[in-house]
Amino acid sequence: MSGLVQFRRDGNIGVIVVDNPPVNALKHEVRAGLVEALGKAREDASIEAVVLTCAGRTFIAGADISEFGKPPRTPTTIDVITTIEPMSKPVIAAMHGTPLGGGLEVALGCHYRIAAPGTRLGLPEIKLGLMPGAGGTQRLPRVVGIEKALAMILTGDQMPAKDAREAGLVDEIADGDLTASAVAFAKRVVAEKRPLPRARDRDEKLAPFKSDRAKFDTVAAAYTKRAKGLHAPAAAVEAVRWALDLPIDEALKREREKFMELVADDQSKAQRHIFFAEREAAKVQDLPAGVKGVEVKRAAVIGAGTMGGGIAMCFANAGIPVTVIEASAEALRSGLDKVEKNYAATVARGGLSAVEKDQRLALVASSVDMAAIADADMIIEAVFEEMELKRRIFADLDRLAKPGAVLATNTSYLDVNEIARATRRPEAVVGMHFFSPANVMRLLEIVRGAATSPATLATAVAVGRKIGKAPAVVGVCHGFVGNRMLRLRSVEGERLLIEGALPQDVDAAMTKFGFPMGPFAAGDLAGLDISWRMRKAQGLRAEIVDQLCELGRFGQKTSKGFYRYEAGSRSPHPDDEVEQLIVATSQRLNVKRRTIDADEIVERLLFPMINEAARILEEGIAARPGDIDVIWVYGYGFPIWRGGPMFYADAVGLGHVRDRLTDFATRTGDARHQPSPLLARLAEEGKGFASLTVAKG
Numbered sequence: 269m270s271g272l273v274q275f276r277r278d279g280n281i282g283v284i285v286v287d288n289p290p291v292n293a294l295k296h297e298v299r300a301g302l303v304e305a306l307g308k309a310r311e312d313a314s315i316e317a318v319v320l321t322c323a324g325r326t327f328i329a330g331a332d333i334s335e336f337g338k339p340p341r342t343p344t345t346i347d348v349i350t351t352i353e354p355m356s357k358p359v360i361a362a363m364h365g366t367p368l369g370g371g372l373e374v375a376l377g378c379h380y381r382i383a384a385p386g387t388r389l390g391l392p393e394i395k396l397g398l399m400p401g402a403g404g405t406q407r408l409p410r411v412v413g414i415e416k417a418l419a420m421i422l423t424g425d426q427m428p429a430k431d432a433r434e435a436g437l438v439d440e441i442a443d444g445d446l447t448a449s450a451v452a453f454a455k456r457v458v459a460e461k462r463p464l465p466r467a468r469d470r471d472e473k474l475a476p477f478k479s480d481r482a483k484f485d486t487v488a489a490a491y492t493k494r495a496k497g498l499h500a501p502a503a504a505v506e507a508v509r510w511a512l513d514l515p516i517d518e519a520l521k522r523e524r525e526k527f528m529e530l531v532a533d534d535q536s537k538a539q540r541h542i543f544f545a546e547r548e549a550a551k552v553q554d555l556p557a558g559v560k561g562v563e564v565k566r567a568a569v570i571g572a573g574t575m576g577g578g579i580a581m582c583f584a585n586a587g588i589p590v591t592v593i594e595a596s597a598e599a600l601r602s603g604l605d606k607v608e609k610n611y612a613a614t615v616a617r618g619g620l621s622a623v624e625k626d627q628r629l630a631l632v633a634s635s636v637d638m639a640a641i642a643d644a645d646m647i648i649e650a651v652f653e654e655m656e657l658k659r660r661i662f663a664d665l666d667r668l669a670k671p672g673a674v675l676a677t678n679t680s681y682l683d684v685n686e687i688a689r690a691t692r693r694p695e696a697v698v699g700m701h702f703f704s705p706a707n708v709m710r711l712l713e714i715v716r717g718a719a720t721s722p723a724t725l726a727t728a729v730a731v732g733r734k735i736g737k738a739p740a741v742v743g744v745c746h747g748f749v750g751n752r753m754l755r756l757r758s759v760e761g762e763r764l765l766i767e768g769a770l771p772q773d774v775d776a777a778m779t780k781f782g783f784p785m786g787p788f789a790a791g792d793l794a795g796l797d798i799s800w801r802m803r804k805a806q807g808l809r810a811e812i813v814d815q816l817c818e819l820g821r822f823g824q825k826t827s828k829g830f831y832r833y834e835a836g837s838r839s840p841h842p843d844d845e846v847e848q849l850i851v852a853t854s855q856r857l858n859v860k861r862r863t864i865d866a867d868e869i870v871e872r873l874l875f876p877m878i879n880e881a882a883r884i885l886e887e888g889i890a891a892r893p894g895d896i897d898v899i900w901v902y903g904y905g906f907p908i909w910r911g912g913p914m915f916y917a918d919a920v921g922l923g924h925v926r927d928r929l930t931d932f933a934t935r936t937g938d939a940r941h942q943p944s945p946l947l948a949r950l951a952e953e954g955k956g957f958a959s960l961t962v963a964k965g
């Protein structure tokens with residue numbers, strides 16, 4: 269038998285244990301081992317029931333994603349399930365951790381399912397641009413009903429064991445040792461001669477939707493309204509509908525075909541790239557072996573403004589006590605009020621219970637005395653973006669923080685090395701750049717200063733993962749990776765306006781490309797005045813946006829920016845005043861306005877950023893192209909199904925990107941558009957950015 273699957277007996281019960289660390293993915297050897305072990309159990313007359321369980325941290329967490337795109341090998345996951353389902357001996361799935369995807373589908377093929385408390389079950393295929401491909405779209409609706417099945421399949425979210433028990437997905441929650449409970453359960457099933465329920469034979473939960481198709485459409489529409497242009501959600505809805513319309517074997521056949529189509533689809537390839545890139549980005553290449561960070565048992569955040577409040581929530585959400593420090597009692601109250609309102613809104617939306625909200629708020633302490641940071645293992649500074657202020661705060665932190673504490677700054681642009689020099693422990697200083705809103709956005713740029721120690725870095729990355737972020741380690745430069753690239757997009761956006769486009773043209777092209785918001789609408793949301801003030805301080809000027817700011821048009825907060833906004837609404841409306849201002853600017857600058865099509869807009873905004881990203885790689889500010897993809901997908905709304913800017917550049921071909929950049933450089937006279945040496949070399953060699961790293965999936 270394959271070393272990854274063991275078979276033993278416990279009296280009259282056969283126990284099959286999958287042991288394929290870290291997540292028991294269903295790679296070929298596991299599938300083969302399962303089929304073999306099940307065969308043994310079936311043939312052995314002394315075995316009356318089978319328990320299927322897993323070693324390590326989780327029940328099978330799905331197919332092995334790195335096998336997708338390679339020729340399929342039998343036995344498939346479907347073969348495993350069709351071995352289990354018709355068995356005349358009860359098969360009981362004993363689950364812990366995260367039974368996901370193909371893992372949950374295998375469990376759905378079993379006759380009974382029991383779960384350890386804390387187990388979280390799901391069909392996350394949608395997050396990889398896929399849909400369940402081993403019967404999940406047919407068996408899950410039969411077990412939990414159409415409504416819950418659509419929710420699980422279309423969101424990919426995990427269902428806690430307690431809810432799964434209520435939904436009928438789990439028959440029993442184990443008490444004590446999982447395998448022992450499952451064996452006892454199996455013995456009861458045998459002793460009581462219980463029937464062998466098969467999900468495929470059930471119909472009772474489908475009936476209400478068979479007679480009410482409109483309800484199906486309403487539920488499906490609610491979960492797909494933000495999925496415009498995505499292939500997987502539409503396919504998944506269609507597949508679940510087959511549960512109502514087709515004999516199950518026909519539906520299973522079509523599900524498989526659809527799944528294979530999606531595996532080969534570019535959208536899924538991009539999403540699988542991001543899955544692996546996210547995990548790679550959290551790895552620091554040159555960290556000496558064995559380096560361990562400190563465990564962060566208590567955190568502190570300095571400043572309870574837009575970012576500080578959200579950062580404090582991240583810690584409270586992960587169960588880590590956090591102390592918020594402000595300059596005045598008034599600012600503190602206002603910051604904490606916002607945190608409380610934020611939680612209340614989540615409760616109102618049904619995302620959190622009132623009890624959970626109180627538990628989280630109870631983890632947030634506060635003070636106006638900096639000395640309250642003394643017992644924190646990690647302190648994150650989020651005060652105004654002013655070097656002198658930050659240096660003062662870090663000198664204080666140096667005096668007050670305990671030895672070994674990590675001193676982090678949330679600065680967006682400032683030099684982390686200069687901030688570190690305000691302390692006598694620069695090795696403890698690191699950038700932890702969260703994105704707004706900090707409690708929502710997944711990106712965490714971890715900025716490694718010249719003196720940042722491996723242990724500090726390891727702690728920052730580990731905390732980032734613990735609080736559910738996607739950490740990416742970057743080096744020090746103005747704006748780090750994300751904002752440094754963004755600056756080029758802003759400059760180019762202004763140029764497009766002057767050459768002939770209007771904000772709504774640019775935003776429409778970018779939302780059509782897949783960004784949730786165009787750059788100008790996003791600017792209005794964030795506020796235009798902050799960067800205007802920064803530019804003024806540096807003696808810089810941006811033609812259009814600075815004129816808007818001079819007119820008091822700061823964006824949504826003043827109901828006017830690149831667009832106008834009606835009271836109480838966040839919907840942008842094109843504004844004649846803005847158009848006139850733009851047209852007058854073109855005239856003043858002697859630019860003959862022309863029509864600019866959506867393709868040119870996209871290329872003009874994205875290619876210069878990609879060029880800058882190539883420089884970022886050359887300078888070692890980012891370690892891998894995939895890190896930059898993660899940064900743009902999780903911090904700036906780059907459509908995940910396009911795989912991030914570097915993956916996208918490879919898809920369009922670096923030769924094309926190079927040629928367009930050369931053309932932009934000639935037309936705009938901006939030397940920054942000249943293809944960077946790395947981009948030019950790769951294009952010349954006919955390679956992509958992906959050639960710089962080893963592909964995983």
Ligand code: 3HC
Nearest residue numbers: 291293329330331332333334368369370392400401402547
């Ligand atoms: N296939 C291959 N590798 C996987 C994997 C999978 N399904 N799931 C996780 N891994 C790898 C990761 O790449 C990582 O590798 P690394 O250490 O070399 O970087 C390692 O396992 C550990 O993963 P995480 O760091 O993510 O560990 P966590 O403990 O934080 O999370 C998890 C565990 C919740 C299981 C998370 O890994 C996860 O969500 N995995 C993906 C699950 C999934 O999408 N399953 C469905 C697959 S599609 C499918 O099943 C099709 C079917 O319908 C036919």
Ligand code: NAI
Nearest residue numbers: 571572573574575594595599650651652653678679680704
């Ligand atoms: P903010 O102005 O909303 O909040 C700053 C807070 O710091 C204020 O509440 C202020 O009272 C407090 N503060 C000032 N001096 C203090 C002191 N001595 N002690 C304690 N508190 C003090 O600013 P915001 O937007 O939260 O930004 C904070 C930092 O985060 C800046 O460095 C900014 O560049 C960075 N950042 C901001 C993002 C954003 O989108 N707003 C995104 C990512 C980073």
